[in-house]
Amino acid sequence: MKPMVFGGKNGEHLAIELASMKGFDLGSVEVKKFPDGETYIRILDEVQGRDVIYINSLQRDPNEAVVETLYTLDTLRDLGARRVVAVIPYMSYARQDSRFNPGEAVSIQILAKLFKTIKVDQIITVDMHLHRISDPSSLFGANFHNITGVRELGKYLKRNYDLTRSDTVVIGPDEEAEQWARVMAEELGGLEFSFLEKKRLTAEKVVIEAKGVNVEGKNVVIVDDIISTGGTIIEAVKALRSLGARDFYVATVHPLLVGDALARLLRLGLKELVGTNTVLSPISRVSITPAIAEALDRIF
Ligand code: R5P
Numbered sequence: 001m002k003p004m005v006f007g008g009k010n011g012e013h014l015a016i017e018l019a020s021m022k023g024f025d026l027g028s029v030e031v032k033k034f035p036d037g038e039t040y041i042r043i044l045d046e047v048q049g050r051d052v053i054y055i056n057s058l059q060r061d062p063n064e065a066v067v068e069t070l071y072t073l074d075t076l077r078d079l080g081a082r083r084v085v086a087v088i089p090y091m092s093y094a095r096q097d098s099r100f101n102p103g104e105a106v107s108i109q110i111l112a113k114l115f116k117t118i119k120v121d122q123i124i125t126v127d128m129h130l131h132r133i134s135d136p137s138s139l140f141g142a143n144f145h146n147i148t149g150v151r152e153l154g155k156y157l158k159r160n161y162d163l164t165r166s167d168t169v170v171i172g173p174d175e176e177a178e179q180w181a182r183v184m185a186e187e188l189g190g191l192e193f194s195f196l197e198k199k200r201l202t203a204e205k206v207v208i209e210a211k212g213v214n215v216e217g218k219n220v221v222i223v224d225d226i227i228s229t230g231g232t233i234i235e236a237v238k239a240l241r242s243l244g245a246r247d248f249y250v251a252t253v254h255p256l257l258v259g260d261a262l263a264r265l266l267r268l269g270l271k272e273l274v275g276t277n278t279v280l281s282p283i284s285r286v287s288i289t290p291a292i293a294e295a296l297d298r299i300f
Contacts, residue, residue, distance in 0.1 A: 001050055003085075003300065006043070006076070008056025008068050013280060014089065015055045017289040022296070027052070031068055039064070041071045048080035053296065058092035059256060059279045066092070066111065074118045083121045085299065087292055089278035090254050094129035112139035124295050126278050126288055127225045127253045131176055147295045149253040149276045149288050150180045150223060154187025156274060156286045157221065157249060165191055167246075168219040173208060173236040174198035177224050184223045184251070191221075196236055208235040216244035219271075227252040227275070230261035237268050247271040253288075255281040 004025040007015025019026040027045040034040055054073055058065045069088070076084050093107035115123060124145045128136055137144045157163060170188065172181035172195035185193035197209045220240055227233055227250075237248055248270045255275030257265075262282060265273055277284040 003051040005053040010057040011055035055087040057090035062092040150183040153251040210239040
């Protein structure tokens with residue numbers, strides 16, 4: 001029997017797309033609130049003996065999304081699904097991956113423990129923020145797959161712009177983003193790539209230095225995993241402009257765009273600002289579904 005795909009509140013758009021792309025059955029899950037604020041979950045299809053895929057991003061209201069996701073996955077298992085695959089396009093709490101100050105919760109470790117307790121068969125996520133964690137399967141278990149959305153962003157830029165080796169450089173706004181800059185550069189036909197030096201002062205404020213990058217008179221493609229407050233991109237653009245960079249094409253996998261981030265970014269006069277639909281936003285013009293479908297092909 002073909003797999004059945006369910007979408008949570010932040011994953012329904014992807015579940016619908018995946019079901020139609022792969023010819024899977026689309027299941028329904030009812031999510032509502034009890035009067036006291038507790039979450040109510042009900043699976044509305046028969047899942048006994050079936051392979052099921054559940055998609056939900058842990059964003060917008062991350063705590064709500066975590067409860068919704070864990071309760072739904074456990075219920076699917078409890079109702080006798082044969083294999084349960086969790087697709088978590090945006091994994092929240094990944095930036096709290098260390099005890100930065102005494103007494104802090106290492107949130108991503110706790111979240112991973114909760115996922116492990118439910119014993120889903122496979123977990124697929126997209127460009128999970130891995131700053132200090134080198135191997136996420138050490139937290140989540142061996143059945144954890146961290147796929148990238150950068151190739152889909154690269155294909156979009158390639159389709160829409162003529163970015164050539166002689167006049168374009170790909171930049172990651174911090175050291176960790178070098179990995180995405182490399183993939184983007186490859187996808188755009190072997191462009192040069194580099195990264196900047198970033199120091200985070202607070203959750204909203206960063207300082208960026210562009211040492212040793214040659215962008216004078218060139219187009220710059222900036223690629224990062226997350227745009228949250230927009231501070232990183234704004235500072236990166238400022239630093240690169242001061243070195244004479246020409247036009248900017250900014251691509252991100254997870255466009256969280258909190259508060260007035262979008263308005264502040266639009267004021268930069270970028271040629272392009274694009275994100276994937278791991279989280280829905282006004283710039284989510286690139287679908288992550290083909291990358292998820294590929295990962296599922298490998299699993300099933
Ligand atoms: C952090 O290192 C990430 O890769 C992003 O650069 C960061 O989350 C972006 O956040 P913001 O938009 O608030 O600067």
